[in-house]
Amino acid sequence: MLDLKFIREHPEQVRRAIELKNAPLDLERLLALDQQVLALKRQIEQLQAERNANAKAVARARPEERAALVEKGRAIGAELARLEPRLREMEAELKELLYLTPTPPWEGAPVGPDDSFNVETRVHGNPRVFLFEPLDHVALVEKNGWGDFERAAKVSGSRSYILRGDLMLYELALLRFALDRMIEAGFTPLSVPSLTKEEALYGHGQFPTGRDQVYEVNGGEAYLAGTAEVLLNYLHAGEILPEEELPKTYCALSPCFRSEAGSAGKDVRGLMRVHQFNKVEQYVLCRADLEESNRWFETLLSISEGILQALELPYRVVEVSTGDMGLGKYRQVDLEAWVPSQNRYRETHSCSALLDWQARRASLRYRDERGRVHHAYTLNNTALATPRILVMLLENHQNEDGTVNVPKALQPYFGKERLEPNR
RNA sequence: GGAGGGAUGGCUGAGUGGUUGAAAGCGGCGGUCUUGAAAACCGUUGUAGGCGCAAGCCUACCGGGGGUUCGAAUCCCUCUCCCUCCGCCA
Numbered sequence: 001m002l003d004l005k006f007i008r009e010h011p012e013q014v015r016r017a018i019e020l021k022n023a024p025l026d027l028e029r030l031l032a033l034d035q036q037v038l039a040l041k042r043q044i045e046q047l048q049a050e051r052n053a054n055a056k057a058v059a060r061a062r063p064e065e066r067a068a069l070v071e072k073g074r075a076i077g078a079e080l081a082r083l084e085p086r087l088r089e090m091e092a093e094l095k096e097l098l099y100l101t102p103t104p105p106w107e108g109a110p111v112g113p114d115d116s117f118n119v120e121t122r123v124h125g126n127p128r129v130f131l132f133e134p135l136d137h138v139a140l141v142e143k144n145g146w147g148d149f150e151r152a153a154k155v156s157g158s159r160s161y162i163l164r165g166d167l168m169l170y171e172l173a174l175l176r177f178a179l180d181r182m183i184e185a186g187f188t189p190l191s192v193p194s195l196t197k198e199e200a201l202y203g204h205g206q207f208p209t210g211r212d213q214v215y216e217v218n219g220g221e222a223y224l225a226g227t228a229e230v231l232l233n234y235l236h237a238g239e240i241l242p243e244e245e246l247p248k249t250y251c252a253l254s255p256c257f258r259s260e261a262g263s264a265g266k267d268v269r270g271l272m273r274v275h276q277f278n279k280v281e282q283y284v285l286c287r288a289d290l291e292e293s294n295r296w297f298e299t300l301l302s303i304s305e306g307i308l309q310a311l312e313l314p315y316r317v318v319e320v321s322t323g324d325m326g327l328g329k330y331r332q333v334d335l336e337a338w339v340p341s342q343n344r345y346r347e348t349h350s351c352s353a354l355l356d357w358q359a360r361r362a363s364l365r366y367r368d369e370r371g372r373v374h375h376a377y378t379l380n381n382t383a384l385a386t387p388r389i390l391v392m393l394l395e396n397h398q399n400e401d402g403t404v405n406v407p408k409a410l411q412p413y414f415g416k417e418r419l420e421p422n423r
Numbered sequence: 424g425g426a427g428g429g430a431u432g433g434c435u436g437a438g439u440g441g442u443u444g445a446a447a448g449c450g451g452c453g454g455u456c457u458u459g460a461a462a463a464c465c466g467u468u469g470u471a472g473g474c475g476c477a478a479g480c481c482u483a484c485c486g487g488g489g490g491u492u493c494g495a496a497u498c499c500c501u502c503u504c505c506c507u508c509c510g511c512c513a
Contacts, residue, residue, distance in 0.1 A: 042473065045482040052442095052482090055494035059441040066493090073493030197503095240433095240470080365470095371452085373470080 001328075001360045002101040004034060017104040020322035022113055024209070025100040033097065037090050044083050051076045099208055102327040103357045109331060110321040117321035118334070124305070125314035127338045132400040136341030137391045138270040141167065143402045145422035149270070158268065159260060159275045161387060165422030170393075170406070171278070171386045173413035175253055178280040178307060178384035182251035185303050187282065190252040192231040195222045200234035203362030205328045205354075212261040224257035229380045232283040237362040240373055246366055247286035247296070251383060254279065271387035272346070280383035285364060285376050288356055293377045297331060297353045300381035304335055304349040307384055310409035313392050314338040316345050328357035337392040348389055351381035394419075 007014050011031060018025050054073045061069050110119045141147040146167035152160040163171055179189055201207040201223055206214060215224040225231060232250050241248075256279050267273035282303060284296045301317075308315045320332035330353045336345035356375040358364070364376045397405040404419040411417055 038473075041482085045473070048482060051493080055492095056442060058493050070493045075493095077493070371468090 001098050001357055002103070003356075003360065004098065007031070007101065008034065013104055014101065017102045020105055020109075020111060021102040021325070021327055022323050023100060023102040023327055025097060025102070030094070030097040030101075033090060033094050037087065037094055040083065040087050040090065044080065044087060047076055047080050047083070051080065096208065099202065099361070100327065103330050103355055105322045105325060105329065106331045108319070109325065110319055111323075112321040113323035115321065115324045118324060119319045119321070120316050121319050121333075122317040123314075124309065124316070125312075125338075127314050128340065128396055130340070134340050134395065134398055135402065136270075137394040140394045140398055140402060140404065141270070143421075144404075144419070146419070147271075157275075159273060161271055161274055163387065166416075166419040167390065167394075170410075170414055170419055171390065173410055173415075174384060174386055174389065174393075175278060175280055177310075177410055177413045179251065179253060181303060181307055181310075182280065182282060182383055185249075185299070187249045187251040190228075190232070190250055192228050192235075192252045192254050194225050194231075194255050194257065196225040196230050196234075197222065200230050200237070200362075201225075203237055203358065204230040204233045205326070205358060205361065206230060209327065213259050215257050215259055225254070226258045227256050227279060228252035228254035228281040229283055232281065232380075233358050233364075233378060234362055236285065236364050239363075239365065241364075241366040241376075243287065243366050243368050246376065247284055247292075250283045250285075252281050252283070254281070256385075271391050274387065277385055277387060279385040282381045282383050284379040285359075286379070287366065288359075288374045288377050290355075293330075293353050293355065293379060296379050297333075297351065300379055301333055301335075301351045304351065304381055304383065308335060308337060308348065310407060311389070311393060312407040313348075313396055315348070318345075325352075328354045330355045330357075337389070338396065339392060340395045346388075346391075348385065348392065349382040351379075353377070353379045 002014065007027075007030065011027065015027055017023070018027060051073060054069060054076060058066060058069045058073065110117050112118075135143065138149070141149075144166075145164060147164050148162040152162040155162075183189055195217065198207065198220070201214065206226065213226060217223060231254070232252055235250075236248065256277050258275060260273060260275060263273065282300050284300065286292050286296055305315075305317075315335050315337040318334045318336055320329075320334055325332040332353075333351045334347050335349035335351070337348045338344075339346045355377050358378045359375040364378065365373050366376055367373055393407075394404050397407070399405065399418070402421070406414050406417055406419065
């Protein structure tokens, strides 16, 4: 969400951002509505001032003057009662439009409407050359008894999974490993709920545009968060933090839920795209300073790269295009790890800087040393998400006999050098 | 699930229809005093929006929303959250 004043004063920049981001927003409607709201508000405030003055006059009035003043107050009240509902409606519509305002993307972002315009900026490691016919991750899981997709579907429907034996333990090891990397980097580990209120989803940016991706609980009483970012971003909602308390650097482990509406037919098999998964998320709330935000962006990205390197996975770095990055983002870089069975890289991490777009929605503010109040900047990135990362780990580290090697860095967490078949 | 009690400014807390955006205390900030500090004393100290070159003025906000009234922190309705007791329970 952009500052209304900024929109008024820089409509051309906003128009450009709408174009670049393909934002579903009618800027002319927003600007016109803004003017109407301002005019009506002025009128109403004028009437309120009159009403207040009149009410005070009633209190002081001599008995013979009262009736006339009360009558005047009644007239003002009637006029207000006529105007106020209109203002409420107009403000509600204005707010809906404001929720659709996009952050202008950074000048380095590739320009284009979709992910086909994303640009690979760097590759790390080489895809492994197999001296045997490698299996895909579903075959590996089935061969070793490391999971049960059929029964998962019976119990929970499509896009669900059951992990078993070593693979189940491997997931736990991975999550704990990722948390330790975050803690080493100075982040505060949190466990947060997955149940979320509607406001938090608006504050995050998931609502209103991504509503169809979210599971609703009890007819809208709550929602299941698709990422801990939703919760982390609402932790300090409405607060004004002292500047000394910034940056807030959090990492959280949480179950994540996604309806995957619209991705029917894509990645329906296995662990690639599931309705419920676990994720360690990185989140930063910092001062409204572009340089600081840029530094954090690099930090978040390098933490994730460090994790992929420790997992000994070949990956590439992708600069996400303006049309693919989402309304709120200033910059987005994805990390994609190699998937041998698909002969391509698939996303494992998504690093984003949103400037004050989320902070305005959730009212995340801080007070500087001069006493002035600012909206903060927010950033986030995946630290590690399972089970998708298991796809890459199983396929890349498989042996000819179907066992799977555990990267050195994970061995202390897993306790063994390889995953062995479940008997 | 049942019964009851609450929600006021950074914090504690007064305030049940009329100059109350809100007493008082604490805290914060500035100053006086002091070699320095403490204490004491004086001043100051919410957010958002609008108007104005500015000084400043206006409006809204006492958990959220709605209502009654000339006038609401105060009365009514509703929702949310918190606390106590009972029941159930990982």
